[in-house]
Amino acid sequence: MRGIAQLAKELGISTGTVSRALNGKRDVSDETKRKVMEAAARLGYAPNQAARALAQGTTRSIGFMIELDPETAASSDYFFMGVFDGVQSVLTRHGLDLLVLPCPTTQDRYHYLERFVARGVVDGIILASTQRVDQRVDLLQSVGVPFVTLGRSTSGQGYSWIDLDFEGVVNTSIDRLVALGHRRIALTLPFGEVNFGAVFEAAYRSALLRHGLEFDPRLMFVTRRSEQAGYRIVDEMIALEAAPTAVLLIYEVAAIGIYRRLAELGLTPGRDLSIVGLRDEPTVRFLEPSVTCFSVSLRDIGVAIAEAMLAQLPAHAGAYPPGIVQKLAHLELRAGESDGPARS
Amino acid sequence: MRGIAQLAKELGISTGTVSRALNGKRDVSDETKRKVMEAAARLGYAPNQAARALAQGTTRSIGFMIELDPETAASSDYFFMGVFDGVQSVLTRHGLDLLVLPCPTTQDRYHYLERFVARGVVDGIILASTQRVDQRVDLLQSVGVPFVTLGRSTSGQGYSWIDLDFEGVVNTSIDRLVALGHRRIALTLPFGEVNFGAVFEAAYRSALLRHGLEFDPRLMFVTRRSEQAGYRIVDEMIALEAAPTAVLLIYEVAAIGIYRRLAELGLTPGRDLSIVGLRDEPTVRFLEPSVTCFSVSLRDIGVAIAEAMLAQLPAHAGAYPPGIVQKLAHLELRAGESDGPARS
């Protein structure tokens, strides 16, 4: 005999009563409750997760699916760790566990998710690296599993998402660079079909339009999230007959490669090429000269995700206003020294 | 009716037979097997995780506990993503899932783990950020849950671990720096009680001894994993009456802060201060001048961890020689330009 049965026997009461006491149900005497709690703590008893999940039909855990693409994920640890912490801070208060589900490089993201969903491993799913067209959204919606995406998608309709305000970043950056006299502003875009790539590009185009600047597809560079990518595009930019005088980076780490290549060429960031990065990752903040970029609280993003999740869980209705949450996280400009007046 | 019962009804056979077919047991006709598989695929059926875990007494998933310490994790450290991928590549082949368990900053690591273990959420545990004295090791050993630690500990005895060869790194670095004429070599150590801090320091002391160099506690700097930490220690080193001419970094990202501070002071890495970092993170590899550091395959470390895990799981005995695995991952020197001859 083990588990709750053993505990019950030890106390000389029924397993039902033990269960009710442990779960803080009403209709159990304080005395019994106290004794059960004490014994559970003493014996280190915790209800078996599988049995409880089976009986309750709920796992009390939320899955956060991330992707281990070696190139993309290679420097995104920091990003997710911060978000995880925010998610946890909320879930913990509600007795929910966070399980991070890392989709291996070799596996298809759709099937990876599908399996977890079909087996009922978690009560809700958080999706990252949301694609422009993301079948995972359709899957989750058709199955009816509560979910929140970090990043929008054109798939599905009326679901909860939290995203960075890429439009705001682009507008602020372009306005700033134009005010500094820049007319040819390059842009780096993410490799692959992540949705924020499309958002970034669209915002860029409309910002140029707003300033009456010509859109030149040769000024757009598709890059991986890597230092190497920044190193490479310097030469590509210089090779253009009309080279850009500024560049807006979707992945700020590229600045590291750009700085290095510029140094090799005897050029100076902020003078010979203006650079604006996305997030103020510590790595980039310490470059010399410091990179102009934007700050955002990863923890707050995590908190927002968790709240959007809770709003969908029946067991937690009331704690948060039920309904769909769609929220853009504002990014605040942190002016550095990597951008300056355009030189003709 | 749902789940396996529904599938069984659909096919007009018993749930037992469906289960046996799905699990590839012998004693099921190929014909039945085929039909069941087909129907399962068509209906998107996957056995409920909780029910299966309860019946089998095994969850078929392995937990990887990491810590969300904001200061430590806050650097763009892709260490874990690489390791996860290696672990996955092995586990997947054996039908095991990897669940990453992120311990929130606000929670005690011991109790966080204890709860997961008591509830039987996973069949095995991988531990990271192993402490010099780590009660989690004792816990896991007393409960008898299979586990592998990433990093050694003085707690427990005779358990499986995979660790970086810090001793090798220190020996190679000190030999190299001494050969370059350095006599006063500083060291950065990790904040807190992680075991590799003690290993790093011990190796440093014995390497100095081997070269007949004096050990000076003022040359040891406890740092967080951050760029900021590197920035700060430059001034501290310079302030010493006998300043070090070289520094060996436990956290390579510190090089970024060091570079910045040196630049501000008009000093040059590799000439005015020699710097050797630990791992060749991309961030650091692109600094100018490039940082001398060491390369190691994170994926291989993950593979080794997973294999050490499988060796402990009864269900997978045979695939890997059972027993305790204790392995040091070799780090290969990648000479850069951040260290050079000592200047008097």
Place this chain on the structure above:
DNA sequence: CTGAAAGCGCTTACAG
């Protein structure tokens, strides 16, 4: 306030 019992959705000896 408490106990007895059914049921959650699987797996697995046990018969046949």
Place this chain on the structure above:
DNA sequence: CTGAAAGCGCTTACAG
């Protein structure tokens, strides 16, 4: 090769 049935460890109406 297949079915009927017990059992995994919980939770929860239902009585009392």
